[in-house]
Amino acid sequence: MRKGDATKARILDETARQAAVKGFGAVSLNDVAEAVGLSKSGLFKHFESKEVMELATLDQGFDRFVDYILGPVGTLPPGRPRVEMIFDRWLDWSEVENAAGGCLIVAASVELDDQPGPLRDLLIRRVKQWRKALAREVKALRDPELSDEEAASVGFQMKSYVLGQADAKRLMGDSTARKAAHAAFAALLDRTVAG
Amino acid sequence: MRKGDATKARILDETARQAAVKGFGAVSLNDVAEAVGLSKSGLFKHFESKEVMELATLDQGFDRFVDYILGPVGTLPPGRPRVEMIFDRWLDWSEVENAAGGCLIVAASVELDDQPGPLRDLLIRRVKQWRKALAREVKALRDPELSDEEAASVGFQMKSYVLGQADAKRLMGDSTARKAAHAAFAALLDRTVAG
DNA sequence: GCTCAAAGAGCACGATCGGTCACTTTCTGT
DNA sequence: ACAGAAAGTGACCGATCGTGCTCTTTGAGC
Numbered sequence: 174m175r176k177g178d179a180t181k182a183r184i185l186d187e188t189a190r191q192a193a194v195k196g197f198g199a200v201s202l203n204d205v206a207e208a209v210g211l212s213k214s215g216l217f218k219h220f221e222s223k224e225v226m227e228l229a230t231l232d233q234g235f236d237r238f239v240d241y242i243l244g245p246v247g248t249l250p251p252g253r254p255r256v257e258m259i260f261d262r263w264l265d266w267s268e269v270e271n272a273a274g275g276c277l278i279v280a281a282s283v284e285l286d287d288q289p290g291p292l293r294d295l296l297i298r299r300v301k302q303w304r305k306a307l308a309r310e311v312k313a314l315r316d317p318e319l320s321d322e323e324a325a326s327v328g329f330q331m332k333s334y335v336l337g338q339a340d341a342k343r344l345m346g347d348s349t350a351r352k353a354a355h356a357a358f359a360a361l362l363d364r365t366v367a368g
Numbered sequence: 369m370r371k372g373d374a375t376k377a378r379i380l381d382e383t384a385r386q387a388a389v390k391g392f393g394a395v396s397l398n399d400v401a402e403a404v405g406l407s408k409s410g411l412f413k414h415f416e417s418k419e420v421m422e423l424a425t426l427d428q429g430f431d432r433f434v435d436y437i438l439g440p441v442g443t444l445p446p447g448r449p450r451v452e453m454i455f456d457r458w459l460d461w462s463e464v465e466n467a468a469g470g471c472l473i474v475a476a477s478v479e480l481d482d483q484p485g486p487l488r489d490l491l492i493r494r495v496k497q498w499r500k501a502l503a504r505e506v507k508a509l510r511d512p513e514l515s516d517e518e519a520a521s522v523g524f525q526m527k528s529y530v531l532g533q534a535d536a537k538r539l540m541g542d543s544t545a546r547k548a549a550h551a552a553f554a555a556l557l558d559r560t561v562a563g
Numbered sequence: 564g565c566t567c568a569a570a571g572a573g574c575a576c577g578a579t580c581g582g583t584c585a586c587t588t589t590c591t592g593t
Numbered sequence: 594a595c596a597g598a599a600a601g602t603g604a605c606c607g608a609t610c611g612t613g614c615t616c617t618t619t620g621a622g623c
Contacts (some may be wrong), residue, residue: 325548332536364555372590567603
């Protein structure tokens with residue numbers, strides 16, 4: 174059953190790409206099948222419906238995201254070094270790694286926030302997980318640790334800057350966006366560690 | 369020709385609502401026509417194509433946005449009071465005024481950033497206008513005025529917090545989002561006015 | 564190397580997509 | 594009040610949507 178797994182992975186990657194560009198609601202099975210080099214009905218040997226395919230795509234997208242951001246930080250000491258690397262890689266994720274259509278999670282968040290269903294449920298569940306993981310790292314910025322509220326506030330601002338950078342860079346082609354995001358983040362870190 | 373204008377306005381409002389919820393690419397003429405109480409072909413008496421309808425929708429959406437944010441600030445003195453009101457109303461715009469599907473501009477920005485065409489061109493053009501108008505107000509935060517770079521940085525952070533609040537509130541139901549955005553913004557103002 | 568399931572192709576389905584056209588109704592300017 | 598334009602309807606077009614079906618090809622385990 175190894176051949177099938179490889180094809181499945183290609184389908185998920187392609188679906189993620191197209192969903193990041195056009196949105197989940199605008200992805201057609203025909204386009205995905207053609208891009209992967211399959212017939213439309215061939216897709217159904219791997220996913221029983223379009224919705225199942227979308228769920229698997231979003232789930233794998235989150236896996237890739239978390240691996241990319243948190244994968245390499247284990248070697249660094251907790252606290253500021255880790256949080257700095259997380260933010261840097263978070264910016265990279267939107268700008269460099271996913272140059273094609275931007276971050277799938279951001280696209281899905283904006284698209285699905287008003288559309289109830291299993292896809293939104295999955296999205297919310299995994300964002301909650303991510304928030305928790307991020308808060309854990311952020312808390313270690315200070316000794317004694319930051320409170321839950323403080324950590325949440327720092328996490329909020331980090332995500333805000335990531336969103337701001339993606340918006341400025343991707344839509345407006347603003348090449349200074351990364352620098353702006355990084356400067357705002359550095360100031361945030363200084364304030365947090367000091368306060 | 370007065371009856372037609374009223375219908376046209378209803379069509380644009382409904383299209384904006386649906387586009388904010390599902391994205392422009394997922395809006396169907398049938399759904400819009402039904403919601404407005406027209407036949408599908410009736411739409412074509414007001415717009416020669418779907419694309420023209422989308423362009424008019426986005427353009428009107430921007431008009432509404434700018435009017436809502438900048439309309440009432442004229443009575444306030446330039447500088448901090450105006451910028452504070454702009455930010456407050458900007459938050460309201462995403463959270464209160466457009467409870468249905470969120471801010472159309474944010475939705476369009478994420479959806480269109482990788483899809484070239486007249487719709488994206490219009491979006492970019494109007495965002496540029498908005499940036500310029502915002503920078504003008506932000507510069508007056510200090511005397512002597514902020515430099516272009518400083519104003520751009522403050523504008524970037526303001527938009528970041530707006531995006532962060534929308535993300536946290538709309539998708540995750542985070543009721544503390546507005547407070548977090550406002551706290552981050554207040555700190556930004558203090559730093560800017562002082563520095 | 565044979566077997567049998569997995570992988571994939573091809574076709575057809577009902578529904579819906581954006582859009583056209585001929586027609587009727589309704590409004591408006593005079 | 595009446596003429597003519599504007600507003601709106603319903604039927605229909607070809608294309609595409611997601612999905613089921615039958616069939617063939619391919620690959621993996623014994």
